[in-house]
Amino acid sequence: MGIRLFNTYTRQLEEFTPLDPAGQQVKMYTCGPTVYNHAHIGNFRAYLFEDLLQRHLEARGYQVERVMNLTDVDDKTIRNSREAGRRLADFTAIYKDAFFQDVDTLRIKRAQHFPAATEPRYIERMISMIQQLESQGIAYQAEDKSVYFRLSKFPDYGKLAHLNLDELRPSGRIANDEYEKESIGDFALWKAWDEKDGDVAWDSPWGRGRPGWHIECSAMATALLGPEIDIHCGGVDNIFPHHEAEIAQSECCTGKKFVRYWLHCAHLMVDGQKMSKKLGNFYTLRDLIEKGFTGREARYALLTVNYRLPLNFTLPGLESARASLARIDEWVDRLTAHAAGASPTATPLSDFTEKFFAALDEDLNISGALAPLFDLIRESNSALNRSELSPAEAAQLLADWRRIDSVLGFEREAAAIPADVLALVEQRQQARADKEWKKSDELRDEILAKGWVVKDTKEGPKLTPR
Known part of the structure; x- marks a missing residue:
């Protein structure tokens, strides 16, 4: 039996069969960060599940071409850059760099492509796709000068999220990038400039403005992977409206089925509650590092619950991850x-x-x-x-x-043991030889304070990073 994946679109476990006639190449698109702040551990839970998926596919002999986008222009990036008093590009560059640092700390394999929405080639492609939709009568410019997707032209809208649109109240046009199910309506493809956008704008056939969030991913995905993709991943919060909009835009432009397998990661809770700064349970990876944990321990804690099950993240859970990894380390050392x-x-x-x-x-x-x-x-x-x-x-x-x-x-990872730590180990060995047990314990504590654990074995003292 081959690999089976749960397809959000069909709500079924399905045998994985790639589009590639030879059955070896896999095209995979993963929704990346919106770079308006540091990514939090809920974001990284999704990125780690995608990392596990790619690594497993490759271990099973597939060649994976993965794209992870960087959303560097949307409502949130513009708002936060204005509050920080920085140009959008300068502001988002800070969080792009931080994201890649965190990716490496968590040992997440880098995708082959990290397209950013503001790159000229993708802005041009977004405009081209919107023009194509307009020529079909699917997109239209409204009185507010923004361009919207006419939902009535795509009957399959809602099938990914399994929404019954007849039971929802259409609310006209939706200008915001994110909205609730109850406010379903025509969504923005191109947003006319207003004063809140400051200097963030591009020329287009509809006047100065900027792309909507949803069209960004459709443009980047099809530009790099073509009109049909094997796997598209993200968090469950991306299903509606973002992924629904991606399907509608892409399939109306290409006339082909956009994605074969949709995979979504469940929510992460912290101490049994939704993560919130107000509750004091909001963590970035950097917060965990400051508390003395490592990227490897965070990786273990975030990865070891199936991606479709809610994960209750706790600091004691990180301690358990540390103990489990120590057990693996000791076993590898013995072997x-x-x-x-x-x-x-x-x-x-x-x-x-x-x-x-x-x-x-x-x-x-x-x-x-x-x-x-x-x-x-x-x-x-x-x-x-x-x-x-x-x-x-x-x-x-x-x-x-x-x-x-x-x-x-x-x-x-093999870590070089500092010279001062080795000197303390030698002093401790001498103290043990002289049966100065109190001094031996004090030296062990000093070694621990420097970040190393010393364990006495028949072969002599063994040092491991704390």
């Missing part, structure tokens, strides 16, 4: 020491890798994938304790681990 350069050979425990990948084949069932990993850790540690695991078998398990970690991204 590495035992393998001692031996060549890998098959072991009865090696079948765990297929269990791991088979679980991920079922709509990225991460809990089902991690279960055999921790079973393996327990069983192989027991085998090591009983001297029943050969160096060659340990080498095989390390090779198996590296294969699955190409998907998980959990491996500890």
Whole structure:
């Protein structure tokens, strides 16, 4: 059985079959950040699920071409740049750089393309698409000089979100980028300039103005990936109106089915509540780093609940992530020491890798994938304790681990141990040899304060980053 994914459009698990006739190339579009502030952990939950999806597809032999857009012009970026007293481009550049730093901290693979909405080629494409829609009678310029998509011309609008439009009250035209289901109506493709936009405007056949949020993604996606895409991802909050609008615009322009598989990530809660600055439970990745956690620990905590299930994020949960990663690290260290350069050979425990990948084949069932990993850790540690695991078998398990970690991204990075820490370790060893136990404990605490944990083993002290 191949990979099965839950398609939001059909509300069914479906076998994944790419558009590529050879069955190898996968075109994937993922909604990226709106760069008006630092991305928060709810955003990164979605980006991590997309990272897991790409890594798993590649581990299964697919070649993934992924696009992640950067929304650098919309209602929020303009509003916040004005409040900060900065030009839009200068303001968004700060948060673009911060986003890429956070991506690297979380070990998220970079997409091949990160198009920004304000790039001239995409502005030109947006204008061209709107002109095409206008020529078909689907787009029209209203009395406010903005251009709107005529919803009545696309009967399939609402099918992704499974909305019954007959039960909703149409409200004319919607100028805002984001709105509620109850205010459904013709949405803006091109917004006429007004004084709140300041110097943010482009020339167009309809006068000075700027694109609506929805047309940006349609233009960037089709420009880079073509009229048909295999997979489109995002958070559940993107389903309506953003992704509905993308489908309507794109399919009216191309006459082809825009996306084959729609995947959406569920909401993230913090301490059982919606994340909110007012509640004091709003976190960016930088907030977690300041609290002493690492990007690797945040990655574990955000990744280990299936993407379609709500995730309740807590600081104790991060502590649990730290403990789980420490267990993996200790296991890898034991295997590495035992393998001692031996060549890998098959072991009865090696079948765990297929269990791991088979679980991920079922709509990225991460809990089902991690279960055999921790079973393996327990069983192989027991085998090591009983001297029943050969160096060659340990080498095989390390090779198996590296294969699955190409998907998980959990491996500890080798860290250079500072000279002052090594000196403290030597002093502590001497104190232990002299049976100065109080001094030994004080030196251990000093080492810990510098960010390192020292563990006494039969082979001598082992240091790991805290």
